[in-house]
Amino acid sequence: MSLPSKVKIVEVSPRDGLQNEKEFVDTALKIELVNRLSAAGFVNIESASFVSPKWVPQMADGGDVMAGIIRRPDTLYSVLTPNLRGFEAALAAHADEVVIFGAASEAFSQKNINCSIAESIARFEPVAQAAKEAGVRLRGSISCALGCPYQGETPIESVVDVAQRMLALGCDEIDVADTIGTGTAKRVGQVMRAVTEVVDPARVSGHFHDTYGQSLANILAAMEAGISIFHSSVAGLGGCPYAKGATGNVATEDVLYMMQGLGIETGIDLEAVADTGLWISQHLNRKSSSRAGTALAARKAV
Numbered sequence: 552m553s554l555p556s557k558v559k560i561v562e563v564s565p566r567d568g569l570q571n572e573k574e575f576v577d578t579a580l581k582i583e584l585v586n587r588l589s590a591a592g593f594v595n596i597e598s599a600s601f602v603s604p605k606w607v608p609q610m611a612d613g614g615d616v617m618a619g620i621i622r623r624p625d626t627l628y629s630v631l632t633p634n635l636r637g638f639e640a641a642l643a644a645h646a647d648e649v650v651i652f653g654a655a656s657e658a659f660s661q662k663n664i665n666c667s668i669a670e671s672i673a674r675f676e677p678v679a680q681a682a683k684e685a686g687v688r689l690r691g692s693i694s695c696a697l698g699c700p701y702q703g704e705t706p707i708e709s710v711v712d713v714a715q716r717m718l719a720l721g722c723d724e725i726d727v728a729d730t731i732g733t734g735t736a737k738r739v740g741q742v743m744r745a746v747t748e749v750v751d752p753a754r755v756s757g758h759f760h761d762t763y764g765q766s767l768a769n770i771l772a773a774m775e776a777g778i779s780i781f782h783s784s785v786a787g788l789g790g791c792p793y794a795k796g797a798t799g800n801v802a803t804e805d806v807l808y809m810m811q812g813l814g815i816e817t818g819i820d821l822e823a824v825a826d827t828g829l830w831i832s833q834h835l836n837r838k839s840s841s842r843a844g845t846a847l848a849a850r851k852a853v
């Protein structure tokens with residue numbers, strides 16, 4: 552088994568973690584969450600979305616969040632941009648990276664961004680071009696790469712096809728996302744190996760939701776396939792409003808604990824992340840979904 556010596560962890564809780572919250576989360580709390588994560592050492596934090604507030608009301612204050620955060624010089628603050636309007640808002644907010652998000656499933660593409668896969672790529676074209684002209688890093692996210700809530704299993708060829716199209720748009724990084732967390736290690740290995748035949752593995756990331764408790768195994772399988780960038784969310788917060796029943800992303804605390812045990816460098820302070828997980832869970836009035844976070848808190852309380 553060949554594993555990387557170092558991985559990049561992209562913290563997505565301020566965006567993916569909070570976007571599905573029913574009650575509006577105060578802008579000040581969102582800002583403090585990003586600031587705490589910055590202080591913990593993340594080099595990339597998905598901080599906001601510039602999407603239609605009619606579609607995702609929780610993310611309506613993206614401009615204020617980006618204006619309020621304290622930026623660590625070595626950290627990239629990313630935002631989601633579904634169209635040129637979102638990109639312009641992202642540029643005004645001085646986002647370091649914009650994320651265009653498509654899907655490997657036609658049905659999910661319609662539900663999430665109200666257009667077909669082909670239409671989404673056409674819509675992303677001017678965004679990609681504008682990002683290149685402005686010198687802003689561009690990431691492409693592929694939802695439902697391991698299964699779709701509306702269509703079932705996703706053919707690997709569909710994932711590879713969208714990855715190629717995103718590469719052609721000029722994406723610097725491409726996320727293979729298990730939106731509903733149905734993927735298992737064997738399939739993850741197959742999908743990652745297929746994608747990395749067309750995209751440099753150093754530019755591919757794994758974005759796993761933990762709905763079926765498979766995320767850590769899936770991360771391990773992805774690392775064996777050459778992937779060294781992973782997305783996670785403190786306290787396991789999250790879920791997509793257009794993927795019913797899907798739970799949060801894999802918990803950052805659990806990923807960091809596993810990486811520590813494997814001797815893989817992350818550059819992130821696990822204790823600071825665990826404290827942040829407890830803090831945000833208390834504010835959202837819920838229990839943390841992180842096993843490692845909960846165990847570390849219990850040990851501290853003794």
Ligand SMILES: CC(C)(COP(=O)([O-])OP(=O)([O-])OC[C@H]1O[C@@H](n2cnc3c(N)ncnc32)[C@H](O)[C@@H]1OP(=O)([O-])[O-])[C@@H](O)C(=O)NCCC(=O)NCCSC(=O)C[C@@](C)(O)CC(=O)[O-]
Binds near residue numbers: 602607663792
């Ligand atoms: C793409 C659209 C806009 C199409 O939505 P639409 O209704 O087809 O488009 P529209 O152009 O008719 O716009 C509808 C309204 O939104 C406005 N609007 C339009 N664009 C913007 C914008 N950028 N910022 C602010 N407002 C905007 C626009 O002006 C209009 O307002 P109205 O005229 O009715 O008053 C919509 O479907 C949308 O915003 N979808 C976002 C869905 C979303 O954010 N989903 C969650 C993120 S993806 C995810 O979680 C998956 C991921 C990335 O984590 C990976 C994984 O796990 O799978």
